[in-house]
Amino acid sequence: QVQLVESGGGLVQAGGSLRLSCAASGRTFSSSPMGWFRQAPGKEREFVAHITWSGSSTDYADSVKGRFTISRDNAKNTAYLQMNSLKPGDTAVYYCAARPTGGYRDPNRWNYWGQGTQVTVSS
DSSP: OOEEEEEOOEEEETTOOEEEEEEEESTTGGGSOEEEEEEOTTSOOEEEEEEOTTSSOEEEOTTTTTTEEEEEETTTTEEEEEEOSOOGGGOEEEEEEEEEOSOTTSGGGEEEEOOOEEEEEEO
């Protein structure tokens, strides 16, 4: 069992930065890939970023590539999403996820989710 708690969301002006954290409980965090997703009002949940269990490989949605960075600290059981050059289109609830089974870009493939943290980017 893995429990995930996101934090770090808030209101920021366009061009600003935020750092999201995802604190995990459970022994299996360090062996699990981690993902970040987001969901804007009226839209489906979409893939943002993925990191392997070791942190050696990452992947990003095209919409955030070059602006967002996913990382993890297995000693702290925490994953991060550094978001720079934020745009109003990044406004959404951001979720972290653990334990994918199969294609990690598909939110239906993930077994554990946090409660989400709101990110609002004003123009």
